[in-house]
Amino acid sequence: MKAAWTKSYGPPEVLEIRDIPRPSITEAEVLVEVRAASVTTADWRLRASAFPAFAWLPGRLMFGIFAPRNKVPGSDFAGRVVAAGAAVTGIAVGDAVFGSAGQGAHAQFVKIAAHAAIAPMPKGMAFADAAAVPFGALAALVFLRDFGAIAPGMKVLVLGAAGGVGVHAVQLAKHFGAHVTAVCSAANRDLAASLGADRVIDRGAEDFTQSGESWDLIFDPVGATSFRACKPALAPRGVYLPLEFGLREIAQALITRRSGGKRVVIGVSGDARDDLIFVKGLLDGGALRPVIDGRYPLAQIADAHRRVESRRKTGAVIALPFAA
Numbered sequence: 237m238k239a240a241w242t243k244s245y246g247p248p249e250v251l252e253i254r255d256i257p258r259p260s261i262t263e264a265e266v267l268v269e270v271r272a273a274s275v276t277t278a279d280w281r282l283r284a285s286a287f288p289a290f291a292w293l294p295g296r297l298m299f300g301i302f303a304p305r306n307k308v309p310g311s312d313f314a315g316r317v318v319a320a321g322a323a324v325t326g327i328a329v330g331d332a333v334f335g336s337a338g339q340g341a342h343a344q345f346v347k348i349a350a351h352a353a354i355a356p357m358p359k360g361m362a363f364a365d366a367a368a369v370p371f372g373a374l375a376a377l378v379f380l381r382d383f384g385a386i387a388p389g390m391k392v393l394v395l396g397a398a399g400g401v402g403v404h405a406v407q408l409a410k411h412f413g414a415h416v417t418a419v420c421s422a423a424n425r426d427l428a429a430s431l432g433a434d435r436v437i438d439r440g441a442e443d444f445t446q447s448g449e450s451w452d453l454i455f456d457p458v459g460a461t462s463f464r465a466c467k468p469a470l471a472p473r474g475v476y477l478p479l480e481f482g483l484r485e486i487a488q489a490l491i492t493r494r495s496g497g498k499r500v501v502i503g504v505s506g507d508a509r510d511d512l513i514f515v516k517g518l519l520d521g522g523a524l525r526p527v528i529d530g531r532y533p534l535a536q537i538a539d540a541h542r543r544v545e546s547r548r549k550t551g552a553v554i555a556l557p558f559a560a
Contacts, residue, residue, distance in 0.1 A: 238557065239343030240310065240537045244303045245285040248538035248545070256308070259340065259347040263321035266350055268333060271363035273341040274312035275532075275540040275553045276371040276400060283309060283541060288482045310342030310555070311507075314357060314366035324350040332357040334366035336374065336507040342537060344557045353507035358519040368526035368552035369404075370507065373515045375457070375479065376405035378505035380412065384453045384477045388413030391471070393444065393451040396458030397433065398424035398550045401479060403527040405455055406431045411523045417451065419444060419460075424550060427527070445469045453477060458547070463488050463500045470498045477501050527551025 241254040261267050281287065282304060287295035299305055314334035320327055327333065327350055335354035340346045348354050353374070357366045380386045392409045396402040397418035409416045410432035418433035421440060428436045437444050445461070450471045454461075457479040466476050473496070478485055481502045492499035518524035529549040532540040534557045544553050 237344040238534065239308045239340075240534060240555075241307050242283055242304045242309055243307075245283070245300075247284065248280075248541040250283065251309075251538045251541065253535055253537070256343075258345050261319060261321055261347045263323040264350055265321050265347050266317050266324055266327050266333075266354070267319040267345055267347050268313060268315040268337075268354075269318045270313050270315040270341060270344060270346050270557045272314050272367035273310050273555045273557065274367045274371055275310070275342070275537070275544050275555055276312060277544060278311065278371065279309050279342075280541050280545045284545070288480075290483045290486075306339040308340045308343050310340060310346075311336050311338055312367055312370040313337055313341040313346055314363040315346075318345070321350070326350070327354070332363075334363075334370065335509075335512055336370045338507070342534065342555055342557070351509060353509050353512045355509065355512045355516045358516055361519065364528060364531060364554045364556070365526045367554055368528050369515060369519065369524075370512060372400040372402075372552065373404040373408070373524065374507055374511055375401045375505045376408050376455075377511055377515065379455060379457070379477055379479060379503065380405060380408055380453075383501050383503040384455065384475055386412045386414055386453060390414045390452040391417070391450070392453045392455065393417040393419065393469070394433075395419045395439075395454070395456045395460045397428045397431075397436075398527075399458055399547075400549065400552050401457035403427075403431055403551050404524065405457060406433050407524050408518075409455075411518060414453075417444070427550065431525075431527075450474065455479075463492075467498055472497060474498050475501050529553050531556055 317331045337348040392414040397420040417435045418428035422438045459480040463476045488500040
């Protein structure tokens with residue numbers, strides 16, 4: 237099969253297309269013919285070894301000291317099941333599915349444990365649209381619901397509201413009953429409003445931290461600001477919730493946890509099957525929709541990485557493998 241191959245850490249040029257064997261599966265796994273895969277921020281960070289300074293050594297130990305241990309990148313996928321192990325239940329050959337495999341999705345075929353983050357695709361949804369969802373939606377869901385304790389009536393501000401996580405955060409915050417302010421570029425104002433934002437702030441024209449307004453929760457999935465900068469815009473018991481964090485945010489979270497006032501909350505999201513099924517329900521009901529920045533043939537995977545690494549994409553970047 238054709239697959240993207242990461243020969244070493246480095247710039248997008250380290251990626252190449254190779255012919256490699258099709259994955260074999262165990263009795264508890266399924267094999268999926270990939271029709272579309274998302275190229276995410278996590279993919280380019282793993283390819284480039286772009287870990288936070290404090291996590292560089294742990295990251296290398298986990299993912300490979302001198303080169304990525306998993307040569308085929310890619311996590312999020314949508315496709316059709318072509319084989320299922322004897323112990324697999326609830327998933328059958330021929331099913332259209334989407335999910336997060338953890339690795340190996342930038343290929344014609346990917347294997348995934350049947351209990352992992354895999355679910356039936358929403359009926360009528362295109363493969364590219366389904367592949368655009370898991371990374372951003374699962375991250376936004378876990379951060380807003382579990383770490384941010386979002387509740388109806390809360391005032392929530394989402395930075396990077398047109399990004400891969402931000403487009404889902406705006407929609408999920410509205411679903412949970414919050415009053416949502418989206419911060420993005422002027423070019424994406426209409427998009428943010430169409431996703432349900434009650435108010436859209438042009439980041440180039442207005443500094444929300446100096447507006448005199450306050451929010452119960454400020455979600456920063458793109459590393460655009462800091463707790464110190466956001467404190468004037470937080471309600472008395474408001475939460476600053478960064479998706480990207482370093483030693484500074486870790487220390488702030490520990491210090492502010494017991495203060496009873498404005499605080500920093502950090503966490504790391506996982507990819508849970510139950511959460512993906514919840515997201516599927518929102519897609520089925522129209523409460524959530526994907527946003528795609530662009531589509532790239534798998535042969536142009538390096539260009540897809542460049543687009544993601546530019547940090548100027550809107551929604552998801554999709555790779556289209558050679559499958560029919």
